[in-house]
Amino acid sequence: MLIDSFLNYLQFEKNYSQKTINSYRIDLIQLERYIKDCSEELTLTNVDADIIRQWIIYLMDKGYTASSVNRKLSSLRSFYMFLLIKKEISTDPIRKVVGPKKKKPLPIFLKETDINKILDETEFKEGFIGVRDRMIIEMFYATGIRLSELIGLNDVDIDFNNSLIKITGKRNKQRLIPFGNELKKSMSEYLGIRNExxxxxxxxFFVKENGERLYSALVERLVKRQLSKVVTLKKKSPHVLRHTFATAMLNNEANLNAIKELLGHASLAATEVYTHTTFEELKNIYKLAHPRA
Structure with missing residues (x-):
């Protein structure tokens, strides 16, 4: 009952996606089953921090990564905060629980020369498909939008007069992204061929030949195909192009807060990872260029 009440709160008051709600449900049911195995007298409302720590160890022994465990703990924190507000509990059992540390990988991105090669020198398919596929690569690089945001883009979201794109991001949060003349020209050419x-x-905005909206796997395949023509990176996904946008902006002295707003990040901490990326690039340049490096 408490789990259902919490999930309804996420859906109707917090406007979480169904995918996120399903993840929360799985996490809470998983914990509930674990504590029942520990003792029939234990429930979600009387469990203590020690049991939750034991659960973390159990998950790690089962092969869960630190990232997965910390995501589950995030679900619990939201759940127990909800119970506190509803006065179902008087103390938060997870308050003093610390999740396992995880090593944050640096974002993978393309160099400017590589992205220019992909857009200007590699071959795309003939006709509408080729123009659309190139437009997709350019859109990712020029705006830094997510895959789901690109697929969800509609014609009415493009304001050519003011050079703005309205993006609907996570949890239906909307933001405006400005665009320059080069992207405006590309979009106009694409729309002309598409409408013919x-x-x-x-x-x-982006469609298949039959006029239907694109789906994720199709976009992922075409991005991987085009990136494979130029780079040998292990990861060749739309998110790599999002990282490339952010890194290019930072390298060209864009304000970190501005990049945060363009990417639609909830906090500056998520954007700050790109400062580490550019610092790694700076170290590589130093090692190659300095005679006594």
Whole structure:
């Protein structure tokens, strides 16, 4: 009952996505089963920090990564904060619980020369498909939007007069991204070819040949195909292009807060990882360039 009440709160008051709500449900049921195995007298409302710490060890022994365990702990923190507000508990059992430390990998990104090669020198397919695929790569690089945001883009979200794109991001939060003349020209050319090719005028900005909205796997495949022509990175995904956008902005002296707003990050901490990326690049340049490095 408490779990259902909490999930309804996330759905109707916090406007969380169904995917996120399902993850919270799995985490809470998993903990509930674990504490029942420990003792029939234990419940979600009377469990203590020691049991939760034991659960963390149990998860790590089962092969869960530090990232997965910390994500589950995040679900619990939200749940127990909800119970505190509802006065279902008087103390938060997870308050003093510390999750396992995880090593943060630096974002993978393309160098400016590589992204220019992909856009200007590699071959795309003929006709509408080729123009669309190149437009997708350019859109990712020029705006830093997420895969889900690109797929969800509609014609009405593009304001050519004011050179702005309205993006609907996580939890339906909206933000505006400005664009320059080069992207404006590319979008205009793409729309011209798209509207000549598709008989029924679509509302979705990016579409298949039959006018239907694109899906994630299709976009991921075409991005991987084009990136593979130039780079040998292990990861070749739309998110790499998002990282490339952020790194390029930072390297060209963009304000970190401005990059945060453009990316749609909830906190500055998520954006600050790019400062480490550019510092690593700086170290590599120093080692190559300085005679006594």
């Amino acid at each position: 090719t598709i008989t029924a005028l679509p509302t979705s």
